[in-house]
Amino acid sequence: MDAAAVYREKLDRLEAVINGKEPDRVPVTAMMSLFHAHYSGYKATETIFDFAKNKEAALKVARDFDFDSLLVLTGLEATFMSMAFMHSGPDLVPTARFMEGRYHDILKDVYTKWPGRELAEDSHPQFIGKEILKVEEYGQFTEDPSTFMNRVALPRICGALSDPGSPESIAALARYGSALAASGAAMGDLVSEFAGCGIPTFPMAFSYSPLDVLGDFLRNINNLVLDCYRHPDEVKKAAEAITPLLIESARITGAVPPEMQKALGTNVVECFFPLHLNEYLNPKLYEEFYWPYLRKVFEAVIDMGQTPYVFFEGRHDAHLETLLDLPKGKIIAVFDKTDPRKVRDVLGDHVILSSGPPNSLLIGGTPQKVDDYMKSMLDDCKEGGLLIFPGVDGGISGEAKPENVRAVIDAVKKYGTY
Structure with a gap:
């Protein structure tokens, strides 16, 4: 198939899962910061500070690995x-x-x-x-x-x-x-080059959890957790005040020009959310200080027609049931440390599940161990739609072995068909 046909095939596969359907097989969605650099023989400084080297390295990975989508992030x-x-x-x-x-x-x-x-x-x-x-x-x-x-x-x-x-x-x-x-301009050029390799890209909006804004950028996490006990009213008022700004962030960043939507071939707009404080809060604090404000942002983003793409960093086991408050099948949920089987047990197909092997396996394992891991997970979790996210704890590490990354893709092709 030519690149345009490959692009359409991969885009259809991704959109099927996002729309609550089972495609021909499970898609593999990759994110990386340094894997492409090391794979191409570069140091971190070279791809982070040089657009041309970053593009060269990213395209080498795009051509050598059969990912259904690929995101290269060099920022924080x-x-x-x-x-x-x-x-x-x-x-x-x-x-x-x-x-x-x-x-x-x-x-x-x-x-x-x-x-x-x-x-x-x-x-x-x-x-x-x-x-x-x-x-x-x-x-x-x-x-x-x-x-x-x-x-x-x-x-x-x-x-x-x-x-x-x-x-x-x-x-x-x-x-x-x-x-x-x-x-x-460099990012737009890279997206265009990915398309030439047959790899689709969804427009990406950005938002955040209100309490994480306070913890990450203003009070520091340790101080904020103490504030929930010592200054609870101030924390709640601050989270409430931030909420409209984070909804506005999604609206501004998700306003995709029609010509871009036409070029990308999709109406899907994903809205990226990284969650950080969720692991630090017990259920009482989570449901009092964290979830009410995040839920408002999620619901507003969903009402805009966007699909929240959420990294539940750390262990989210204690808070899984809160996601039943949201409309079914409207968020993509990547769980860092929570076993995807537990997610299925608690939530079924209420969220669009994204999971994959951890970086410890991609770095220290073997292709056979990766194959065994993937077969077990796919057998247990692919029903109803699943996205594979290699290096589930933050994207593919710069230290991951290329043969283990290839083993993820090979395993999906063997065990991830419907």
Whole structure:
């Protein structure tokens, strides 16, 4: 088949699962940050800071591995940036959603560390939490979260913006804007090249859990958990105040131009959510402080016609039943440590299940062990539709063995047909 026919076949397979149907076989959906670099003989610094090398490495993986979809992410979470621009620069929100190494060089943010800068050249970039919002500032934040993020938080987060209105700050913002445009163009080019390889890409919107915004970017996780006991009303008011902004984030980033939808050949828009605090909260705290606000965002995103694509990081076992509050078959759920069999036992096909082998197996296992793992999981979980996500704990590791990644695809073709 030519690339266009392969593209259509893979897109049909993916859309079938998202629409609650069983396709010809289970699709394999891959995400990676450094696997493509190492597979192509590059260090982390080369693909993170060089568009051409990143593209070359990504296309080599696209051609050598028969994935049904492929996402290459070289950035880290930066919802704090997109929230700051929500009202003053909404056109920047889609590209400001991630912190790239280039942006870090310009902005001097305190959250992230990068290979060749603070880390060794072939290290994975790191996100480091920090207290930005002081406990006595909850009221100021709740009154106007966007203004607080723009005028108070950003100067504390980004060294280059520490003196708002100064020539240094204005110059940094100008350079940042240029870097956003360059990264956006490079990503668009890569998506087009993937299509030429027969690999479809869904438009991707972005949102976040309200409590995770507080924990990840403002209070730090440890402080926030304590705040739930010591300052519960302030935490709830802050989460409530953030909720409309996160709904607006999904609306802005998910506004796909008709010409793009036509080029991609799909009406599906996925909305990415990474969940972090879920593992740290007992069911009482989760259902009081976390779930009510996240549920509002989920429901609004679903009402927009988008499909939440949710990473349930850590162990989500204690909170699975809350997902029955949502409409059936409307979210794609990737579970980091929760056994997919337990998900099936508790939820059946209420969510679109995405799972796969952990990176420990892809790094330290053998093709035969991968094959055994995949056969067991597919036999137990493929009924009703399933998406395979290799390296379920964060995407395919840069240290994964290529032969083990191929074994995932081979196993799906053997045991994942309907």
